[in-house]
Amino acid sequence: MEKILLRNIEAKDSHTLAVYKSRGGYQAWEKVVKQLAPEQVTEEVKSSGLRGRGGAGFPTGMKWSFVPKDNPKPKYLICNADESEPGTFKDRILIERDPHAIVEGTMIAAYAIRCHTAFIYIRGEFAFGSRVLEKALEEAYTAGYLGKDILGSGYDLELIVHRGAGAYICGEETALISSLEGGKGWPKVKPPFPATHGLFGCPTVVNNVETLAALPWIIERGAAQYAALGTEKSKGTKLFSVSGHIQRPGVYELEMGYPLKSFLEEDCGGIPNGKKLKGVIPGGASMPVLRADEIEPVRLDYESVQQAGSLLGSGGVIVMDETTCMVKAAWNVARFFAHESCGQCTPCREGCHWMEKIFYRIENGQGTMKDLDLILSVSGNIMGNTICPFGDAAAMPAAAFIKKYRPEFEAHIEQQKCALLPL
Amino acid sequence: MSLEFTQQALRQFNEIVARYPKKDAAMLPVLYLARQEFGHLSAEVITYVAEIMDLPVARLYGVVTFYTMLSMEPIGRHHIQVCRTLPCALMGAEKITALLKAELGIQVGETTADGKFTLSEVECLASCGTAPMMQINDDYYESLSEDRVETILENLP
Numbered sequence: 001m002e003k004i005l006l007r008n009i010e011a012k013d014s015h016t017l018a019v020y021k022s023r024g025g026y027q028a029w030e031k032v033v034k035q036l037a038p039e040q041v042t043e044e045v046k047s048s049g050l051r052g053r054g055g056a057g058f059p060t061g062m063k064w065s066f067v068p069k070d071n072p073k074p075k076y077l078i079c080n081a082d083e084s085e086p087g088t089f090k091d092r093i094l095i096e097r098d099p100h101a102i103v104e105g106t107m108i109a110a111y112a113i114r115c116h117t118a119f120i121y122i123r124g125e126f127a128f129g130s131r132v133l134e135k136a137l138e139e140a141y142t143a144g145y146l147g148k149d150i151l152g153s154g155y156d157l158e159l160i161v162h163r164g165a166g167a168y169i170c171g172e173e174t175a176l177i178s179s180l181e182g183g184k185g186w187p188k189v190k191p192p193f194p195a196t197h198g199l200f201g202c203p204t205v206v207n208n209v210e211t212l213a214a215l216p217w218i219i220e221r222g223a224a225q226y227a228a229l230g231t232e233k234s235k236g237t238k239l240f241s242v243s244g245h246i247q248r249p250g251v252y253e254l255e256m257g258y259p260l261k262s263f264l265e266e267d268c269g270g271i272p273n274g275k276k277l278k279g280v281i282p283g284g285a286s287m288p289v290l291r292a293d294e295i296e297p298v299r300l301d302y303e304s305v306q307q308a309g310s311l312l313g314s315g316g317v318i319v320m321d322e323t324t325c326m327v328k329a330a331w332n333v334a335r336f337f338a339h340e341s342c343g344q345c346t347p348c349r350e351g352c353h354w355m356e357k358i359f360y361r362i363e364n365g366q367g368t369m370k371d372l373d374l375i376l377s378v379s380g381n382i383m384g385n386t387i388c389p390f391g392d393a394a395a396m397p398a399a400a401f402i403k404k405y406r407p408e409f410e411a412h413i414e415q416q417k418c419a420l421l422p423l
Numbered sequence: 424m425s426l427e428f429t430q431q432a433l434r435q436f437n438e439i440v441a442r443y444p445k446k447d448a449a450m451l452p453v454l455y456l457a458r459q460e461f462g463h464l465s466a467e468v469i470t471y472v473a474e475i476m477d478l479p480v481a482r483l484y485g486v487v488t489f490y491t492m493l494s495m496e497p498i499g500r501h502h503i504q505v506c507r508t509l510p511c512a513l514m515g516a517e518k519i520t521a522l523l524k525a526e527l528g529i530q531v532g533e534t535t536a537d538g539k540f541t542l543s544e545v546e547c548l549a550s551c552g553t554a555p556m557m558q559i560n561d562d563y564y565e566s567l568s569e570d571r572v573e574t575i576l577e578n579l580p
Contacts, residue, residue, distance in 0.1 A: 085547070
């Protein structure tokens with residue numbers, strides 16, 4: 001398979017403008033800014049079938065088309081580089097090794113929505129990544145790809161790198177906007193959607209790093225070539241971050257629809273130390289775990305994973321072998337969500353901490369059988385009752401761990417300790 | 424004598440503010456600048472930043488207490504932040520934390536008496552493929568083993 005997103009990262013000095021250009025970089029940008037109308041760019045991206053790669057999978061071209069063209073307010077394009085979904089590290093490799101692909105993609109998206117001030121909101125912990133991006137921006141400005149009257153086209157665009165300060169919730173687009181407006185990362189009620197009321201009340205589009213990094217290739221080669229890859233509803237390629245009990249962890253680029261079992265056993269080398277697979281989370285810690293006996297029919301695309309009862313999400317594949325205590329794993333994930341809850345909505349603010357406490361109690365030998373249905377009840381009362389999907393993201397995995405591994409939870413409660421054989 | 428930015432820091436402040444469509448948006452970069460200039464975001468520093476940002480102090484408190492990377496307490500010279508989320512936990516993060524606690528003689532959340540090290544546990548740092556790992560100030564230290572951790576500690580100035 002020809003690499004699209006990972007095509008540059010192995011090249012020496014791939015992060016520099018000189019190398020990026022020598023490998024065909026910025027030809028797409030020149031074509032866009034000199035020859036294409038914004039609507040043409042949007043139509044091309046719509047035809048490609050590109051869907052948002054942050055986790056929600058919303059069609060990118062469609063999202064852009066919601067920006068009202070005749071609105072006099074300034075438009076904003078924000079690259080979401082707040083990568084924080086546990087198990088996900090694919091944006092980081094692009095930021096550090098192919099920053100110009102992200103910069104070029106951000107520029108193309110900004111042009112499509114007639115934006116003149118764009119931002120890259122990058123998580124605060126990516127100090128190195130921010131420096132790489134700042135350097136890439138400097139090079140792009142010097143080369144005349146950014147700034148005023150770009151390449152004589154009459155189009156102006158400023159691009160700013162903005163560092164966050166440690167908050168998973170700021171990966172949610174409206175929380176990101178609240179943060180960029182100078183406040184706490186509190187999500188906003190939708191509707192209205194950012195496309196009409198975003199940053200400072202102006203039309204705004206937030207796109208993930210991986211989504212934007214695909215744009216130069218799509219413009220260069222044309223939408224049809226992108227749409228020729230993948231499945232009917234999940235076009236193109238996607239980056240998968242593989243971690244946990246696996247022989248070859250790392251970032252992989254796969255055509256959408258690739259079978260999960262072959263991916264784990266062949267491409268990723270299988271489970272090390274002669275151990276057996278126990279469970280795998282396919283899309284980051286927010287997504288329901290799949291038991292080893294459930295993965296046979298699963299293909300890595302949005303529809304197939306959904307059919308299997310989970311979601312593709314960010315493509316963060318977390319592999320757990322037979323030595324894993326699922327009670328402890330569930331507690332770990334619950335603790336993450338309890339820590340990261342922004343606190344705005346009562347069901348999430350209170351419920352996440354309740355679930356964490358109950359899992360902790362079970363893990364430490366003080367659980368009762370009633371605790372399992374109590375967690376399911378709390379989870380059910382969070383889902384759908386919050387301003388943003390964080391509540392669902394916390395509720396789903398808690399319920400899934402119990403549903404998929406109930407016998408283990410019950411044994412753990414009865415024995416008052418891990419129901420695995422000791423290592 | 425009340426606290427304020429030097430001339431140079433004021434210039435940087437103005438440059439930062441000029442990049443954004445509204446002054447409020449400069450909140451985080453200004454807080455980072457203030458931390459760099461004054462050492463840590465004490466109540467006094469926060470009050471000053473509120474003044475130059477034309478914002479109520481309460482808003483600053485809200486922001487500083489919201490974000491994990493911002494603190495009103497002083498932090499040691501080397502802020503050791505061990506990732507504790509699922510993929511790192513699966514790969515032995517707890518052992519790394521236990522080792523650091525033993526080596527430094529402090530609990531998680533504490534600073535050594537000489538002010539050299541602060542030990543924290545943090546959530547996913549997007550380095551899951553090279554777990555277990557930790558961040559010390561701006562730098563990531565990945566694929567940790569107990570030996571590597573000891574070497575890293577020895578070599579920190």
